[in-house]
Amino acid sequence: MTDFDLHHHISTRMTGIYNLNVGESPPNGYFSAGIHPNLMMDFSEDQFDWLKEISKHERCLAIGECGLDGLIKVDDDLQEELFVRQIELANDRNKPLLIHCVRRFSQIIHFKKIAEVPMIIHGFNKRKTIADELQKHDFYLSFGKSVLQNVNLQEFVKGFPPEKLFLETDGRNFNIELLYQKVADLKNMTLENLQLQIQQNLKIFNISH
Numbered sequence: 134m135t136d137f138d139l140h141h142h143i144s145t146r147m148t149g150i151y152n153l154n155v156g157e158s159p160p161n162g163y164f165s166a167g168i169h170p171n172l173m174m175d176f177s178e179d180q181f182d183w184l185k186e187i188s189k190h191e192r193c194l195a196i197g198e199c200g201l202d203g204l205i206k207v208d209d210d211l212q213e214e215l216f217v218r219q220i221e222l223a224n225d226r227n228k229p230l231l232i233h234c235v236r237r238f239s240q241i242i243h244f245k246k247i248a249e250v251p252m253i254i255h256g257f258n259k260r261k262t263i264a265d266e267l268q269k270h271d272f273y274l275s276f277g278k279s280v281l282q283n284v285n286l287q288e289f290v291k292g293f294p295p296e297k298l299f300l301e302t303d304g305r306n307f308n309i310e311l312l313y314q315k316v317a318d319l320k321n322m323t324l325e326n327l328q329l330q331i332q333q334n335l336k337i338f339n340i341s342h
């Protein structure tokens with residue numbers, strides 16, 4: 134069984150979800166498409182038109198990354214407006230949202246109310262208090278390389294419900310098998326049971342082929 138990589142940036146990788154760049158043609162595998170807050174600096178309506186079209190693609194599994202970022206120089210109102218539009222698009226397409234969030238967790242939780250599809254916070258490596266709040270509001274969390282090093286995060290992963298968990302490499306260059314093994318050890322599960330659980334979690338993507 135392969136180790137599914139929920140969010141990565143390597144277009145030739147076949148196991149997982151490739152984060153498509155705006156305007157890029159789809160890869161041979163699954164992908165997600167969205168307008169990252171970083172791109173909003175030069176946002177144009179053409180980008181949203183592109184997203185509306187590409188999100189109909191059968192291998193487009195999710196809308197994102199999209200979300201809110203408190204550390205970039207893009208106006209909060211513009212970020213929120215485009216985030217809401219992407220939530221509405223995800224609702225229309227019935228595809229989950231892959232969320233990028235930096236220092237805006239309470240706002241993200243607020244916008245969860247309008248989402249009719251699952252929301253996954255990707256690259257989660259924040260404090261337990263934030264994680265508990267997200268868990269309470271039914272978010273999925275996807276963990277990456279930090280779990281290999283961050284002891285507090287390891288402690289949190291131990292108790293995090295396996296049915297809400299995904300794993301990813303994001304832009305980091307490392308072997309995801311290491312992460313699967315680490316998380317299996319932390320959770321006292323066999324590697325096979327962890328893989329099966331994540332396979333099960335992938336049902337939220339309505340992969341039909």
Ligand SMILES: [Zn+2]
Pocket residue numbers: 140141142152198303304
């Ligand atoms: Zn990424």
